[in-house]
Amino acid sequence: xxxxxxxxxxxxxxxxxxxxxATNYRxxxxxxxxxxxxxxxxxxxxxxxxxxxxxxxxxxxxxxIDLIESMTDPLTIIYPGARNLAKNVMxxxxxxxxxxxxxxxxxxxxxxxxxxxTSTSANLSGEPNPLSFSKISQDxxxxxxxxxSVNQSRVNRPKASTIVRIxxxxxxxxxxx
Numbered sequence: 001x002x003x004x005x006x007x008x009x010x011x012x013x014x015x016x017x018x019x020x021x022a023t024n025y026r027x028x029x030x031x032x033x034x035x036x037x038x039x040x041x042x043x044x045x046x047x048x049x050x051x052x053x054x055x056x057x058x059x060x061x062x063x064x065i066d067l068i069e070s071m072t073d074p075l076t077i078i079y080p081g082a083r084n085l086a087k088n089v090m091x092x093x094x095x096x097x098x099x100x101x102x103x104x105x106x107x108x109x110x111x112x113x114x115x116x117x118t119s120t121s122a123n124l125s126g127e128p129n130p131l132s133f134s135k136i137s138q139d140x141x142x143x144x145x146x147x148x149s150v151n152q153s154r155v156n157r158p159k160a161s162t163i164v165r166i167x168x169x170x171x172x173x174x175x176x177x
Contacts, residue, residue: 001145001146002019002020002021002027002113002115002117003021003113005020005021005024005026005027005030006020006027006144006145006146007019007020007027007030007031007034007143007144007145007146008020008117008144008145008146008147008148009122009136009140009141009144009146009147009148010105010106010109010148010150011103011105011106011133011148011150011151011152011154012046012101012103012106012119013074013099013101013102013103013106013161014074014160014161015121015122015129015130015131015160016121016122016130016132016133016136017118017119017120017121017122018031018034018035018118018119018120018121018122018140018144019031019046019117019118019119019120020117020118021086021113021115021116021117021118022043022045022085022086022089022115022116022117022118023084023085023086023115023116024086025086025087025088027086028043028086028088028089028118029088031043031118031120032088034139034140034143034144035120035123035124035125035140036124036125036126037120037125038125039088040092042089042090042091042095042096042097043089043097043118043119043120044076044097044098044099044118044119044120044161045085045089045096045097045098045099045116045117045118045119046098046099046100046101046106046110046116046117046118046119047098047099047100047110047116048100048106048107048110048111049100050065050068050100052110052116053098053100055083055084056082056083056084056085056096056098056116057079057080057081057082057083057096057098058079058080058081058082058083059079059080059081060079061166061170063166063170063172064077064079064166067164067172068100071162073161073162074099074101074102074160074161074162075099075161075162075164076097076098076099076161076162076163076164077097077098077099077163077164077165077166078091078095078096078097078098078163078164078165078166078175079095079096079098079166080093080094080095080166080167080168081094081095082094082095082096085116089118095165097163098116099119099161105148105150105151122136122140123136123137123140124137124139124140129160131155132153132154132155133151133152133153133154160176161176162174162176162177163175163176
């Protein structure tokens with residue numbers, strides 16, 4: 001489905017997400033349209049490893065690797081110099097928010113697909129994040145091309161990922177904790 005530019009509804013390491021091939025412009029457009037989200041608000045991207053991350057960011061500071069390896073909770077880092085991704089997935093300033101999930105299902109999905117996948121909450125823009133599959137709106141369920149059947153009875157962690165930005169001078173800003 002992802003190879004064909006489709007969208008999926010899948011469990012992530014935080015909450016249920018809407019995903020697509022993060023290198024496919026038209027697939028990302030579908031995600032924005034489904035959520036009713038403005039394209040100026042970029043999407044989070046999931047990759048399976050630091051090695052894969054290097055393909056999508058211009059420079060990977062050693063500090064970022066240290067953070068990724070030391071954090072036990074889900075961590076999303078905003079990097080400058082995004083590359084090899086769909087233009088509408090990246091922010092206007094060429095930054096990209098990336099997370100390497102430790103969740104077993106996410107890791108398997110990412111490894112099998114071989115490319116980054118978008119991860120945006122499975123809700124309409126402005127609506128509350130669904131903490132379980134049963135809380136996902138019918139509009140979202142009907143709007144995606146495929147619904148993953150794994151972990152549908154699991155209640156997700158109520159806390160979203162921590163988001164930090166690594167500025168070009170190496171300074172770390174905590175945007176969401």
